[in-house]
Amino acid sequence: MTTLLPVYERDLVIVSGKGALLTDSAGNTYLDFAAGIGVNGLGYGNSKVVSAIKKQASRLIHSSNLYFTEPVTRLADALVKASFPARVFFTNSGTESVEAAIKFARRIGNASGRTELVAFEGGFHGRTMGALSITWKEKYRAPFEPLVPGTRFCPWNDLGAAKGMIGPKTAAVFIEPVQGEGGIRVAPEDFLQGLSDLCRETGALLxxxxxxxxxxxxxxxxxxxxxxxxxxxxxxxxxxxGGLPLGAVLLREELAGALQVGDHGSTFGGNPVAAAASLVIMDRLTSGGFLGKVEKKGKMLLRNLRAMQRKYPKQIRDVRGLGLMFGIELTGPASPIVAGLRARGILATKAGEKVLRLLPPLVVKRSELRSFLVAFDDVLSKGIGMQLEGGGGAVA
Ligand SMILES: Cc1ncc(COP(=O)(O)O)c(C=O)c1O
Incomplete structure (x- = not known):
């Protein structure tokens, strides 16, 4: 019994974490292939992240956006250096970043009558009213309507349809280059390029x-x-x-002049402690060889998942992903597989009803990837989650 609002389905009580491992209140240890739903890139208890947090917390935890702080300014510089000439706005979460992006696009587009937003079928952008308006799943949106007007959903990977939708009234087109909640669907490169061209031709923001x-x-x-x-x-x-609430919006430099004092704000957005942790994250991600290792580990996992698909064609319909972001589309529901993995000491999550989503920490070890594969093979070999012939239920 808990006094927490029951909007999440959960039962485990987590007490600590180290690397890719989590420990619950009963002392069980799990290999975490959900990584805080993609948050814990450097895993749990990274010593540099922890010490940056401690150091900054003892100097200054919060001072508001009435003032500059050094970690926040440095982080903005690091993000711009790693991306393109831009101005940065900090938030506390993904949905707030999307919300800010919607407002920036409107602020920029309104003067020329651009008020519409285009998003994609299967897309997920968050739970606040603006971000929810461009989130595809009816189940998330319907109970909260009316939402922001002037939003349209375009079929995925269909440039013809996009051409018909993106026009002089479009303020912005929102796309996840790899859809997460929508089932780990990778946008083909020519689709992204086509969208980018369409935006440039019509004046919509991408x-x-x-x-x-x-x-x-x-x-x-x-x-x-x-x-x-x-x-x-x-x-x-x-x-x-690095596990603290922090989001950011990068806005192309040439467009930033449209935003003026008072146009947007957030009391906590750009907290110096979170920024200090983030500087460690950015340093690690941009240091030589790190991303190459992510790619290599991802390729090893993909190879093995594909082999698993060949071994269990009745259970695995598709394997897709990039880097260390994978979706395994099953023929039956993903929940029994998630439960079967958990019984074997692995935490994973779903992306939709039939897709098992793998987002291990980027620092996951090869031996941990192998442990996952052994457990997954065992789950599949027992027929767990297999759709029974003749439309019956699933083997739990
Ligand atoms: C692509 C994408 N955008 C936005 C969000 C919303 O982020 P948050 O849950 O931090 O509000 C999510 C969350 O899963 C996401 O996957």
């Missing part, structure tokens, strides 16, 4: 929502890089603060 797929998750620092495009706006959060 927003790359990298809250889940950004900051090293796909093996590149930013997921848009793969398509050699430069978005107008990038939204970030999840791993940015």
């Amino acid at each position: 927003v790359s929502d990298e809250v889940q797929c950004g900051l090293g998750r796909t093996g590149a620092l930013f997921a848009y890089e793969r398509a050699h495009i430069r978005p107008d706006i990038v939204t970030l959060a999840k791993p940015l603060g």
Whole structure:
């Protein structure tokens, strides 16, 4: 019994973490392939992150956005150095980054009558009213309507449809280069390039929502890089603060002049302690060889998952992903597989009903990837989650 509002389905009580491992209140240890839903890129208890937090907390925890602080200014510089000439706005979460991006796009577009937002089928951008308005799943949106008007959903990977939707009224087009909640769907490079061209031709802004797929998750620092495009706006959060709440919006420098004092703000956005942690994260992500290792480990995992698909074709329909962001589309529901893995000491999560989502910490060891594969093989070999012939239920 708990006094917490029951909007999450949960039962485990987590007490500590180290590396890719989490320990619950009963003393059980789990290999965590959810990584705080993509937050704990450097795993748990990273000593440099912990010491940066301690050091900054003892100097200054908060001073408000009425003043500059050194860690926040340095972090903005680090993000711009790693991306493109831009101005940075800090937030506390993914949905707030998206919310800010919507406002910036409106602020910029309103003068020329651009008020509409285009997003994609399967996309997820957050739970606050603006971000929810461009989130695809009916189940999330319907109970809260009416939402922000003038939003349209375009079929995924359909440039023809996008051409029909993006026009002189479009303020911005929001895309996740790899859809997370939508089932780990990788946007093909030519689709991203086509969208970028369409935006340039029509004057709409292109927003790359990298809250889940950004900051090293796909093996590149930013997921848009793969398509050699430069978005107008990038939204970030999840791993940015090393586990502390921190998000950011990068707005292309030439556009930043449209935003004036008072146009937007946030009491906590850009907290110096979170920024100090984030400087460690950015340093690690941009240090030589780190992303190459993510890519290599991802390739090893992908190879093995593909082999697993060949071994269990009745249970695995598709394996897709990039870097260390994978979706395993099953023929039956993913929940029994998640439960089967947990019984074997592995935590993972779903992305939709039939997709098992893997987001291990970027620092996961090869031996830990192998442990996961052994447990996953065991779950599948027992027929767990297998859809029974004749439309019956699933083997639990
Ligand atoms: C692509 C994307 N955008 C936005 C969000 C919202 O982030 P938050 O839960 O931090 O508000 C998420 C969360 O999963 C996400 O995956």
